[in-house]
Amino acid sequence: MLDDTYFMKQALVEAQKAFDRGEIPVGAIVVSKERIIARAHNLTETLNDVTAHAEMQAITAAANVLGGKYLNECTIYVTVEPCVMCAGAIAWAQTARLVFGAEDEKRGYQKYAPDALHPKTVVVKGILKEECATLMKSFFQKRR
Amino acid sequence: MLDDTYFMKQALVEAQKAFDRGEIPVGAIVVSKERIIARAHNLTETLNDVTAHAEMQAITAAANVLGGKYLNECTIYVTVEPCVMCAGAIAWAQTARLVFGAEDEKRGYQKYAPDALHPKTVVVKGILKEECATLMKSFFQKRR
Numbered sequence: 001m002l003d004d005t006y007f008m009k010q011a012l013v014e015a016q017k018a019f020d021r022g023e024i025p026v027g028a029i030v031v032s033k034e035r036i037i038a039r040a041h042n043l044t045e046t047l048n049d050v051t052a053h054a055e056m057q058a059i060t061a062a063a064n065v066l067g068g069k070y071l072n073e074c075t076i077y078v079t080v081e082p083c084v085m086c087a088g089a090i091a092w093a094q095t096a097r098l099v100f101g102a103e104d105e106k107r108g109y110q111k112y113a114p115d116a117l118h119p120k121t122v123v124v125k126g127i128l129k130e131e132c133a134t135l136m137k138s139f140f141q142k143r144r
Numbered sequence: 145m146l147d148d149t150y151f152m153k154q155a156l157v158e159a160q161k162a163f164d165r166g167e168i169p170v171g172a173i174v175v176s177k178e179r180i181i182a183r184a185h186n187l188t189e190t191l192n193d194v195t196a197h198a199e200m201q202a203i204t205a206a207a208n209v210l211g212g213k214y215l216n217e218c219t220i221y222v223t224v225e226p227c228v229m230c231a232g233a234i235a236w237a238q239t240a241r242l243v244f245g246a247e248d249e250k251r252g253y254q255k256y257a258p259d260a261l262h263p264k265t266v267v268v269k270g271i272l273k274e275e276c277a278t279l280m281k282s283f284f285q286k287r288r
Contacts, residue, residue, distance in 0.1 A: 048207055048208070048212065049204050049207055050203065050207070050213050050214075050233060051200055051203060051204055051233050051236070056195055059193075059194065060193050060195055063193055063194070068192065069188065069192050069194050083232055083236075084228055084231065084232035084235070084257050084260045085228075085229050085230075085231075085232025085233045085236060086232070087229075087232075088227055088228035089194060089229045091228070091229075092194035092195070092227075092229060093194045112260050113256050113257035115256055116228045116256050116257060
């Protein structure tokens, strides 16, 4: 069934790829009409670029596929709550829906910029949040 | 003299390039030890990408030049107050100084995410603000 849990599992596959590369394990996908049009994972270390978060890459890739810069008929799935930068990008893209797994109390947009999203963006939180959070915890435990 | 006004003039040169391309006229440069290491202007229309703001490109380019992803010894000059997305990127880069010209009351980070920047980032506002604002006004008047 092509529901939010199904798509979040796909975002988790991306997050695992980041984990395996030694990157903070966050994955994102963009879905348009039940079709995945972009997949990305955090690459800030690999690309030596603080802007290379999963969401940023997924938004850029999705716009390329669509041939238009707005994602107003798309859902972006992210394993972890977006940061302020990514929330801003999700807003500029006028993304129809944002679905995220684990909350990020330290760096998430909800704390620093609760009104950063486009007013029309529907937000769904907590899909597979245990799995998404566990991957993050494993990563930071391994690093210590 | 290599002061903030000098460097903001260079950011304005970038903003003018955006204007001439039909892009919202915002320019940014990154300076390290009195040397300009990155220049960029808004390319959201040309690249069909909401993330292609001047600051985002300048941060990515500067990190490439430096070979490290932090700009903690750099100043970023932007002709217009950064949006939430760009403020988030400036924060992730741990940028030492942010200097901007005109304020952006509608989309600027100060309204939506006043604490988005890194606590160590020094902010200087209003350098050549008239010139920076005039370019924006001319652009939007021309569009109407």
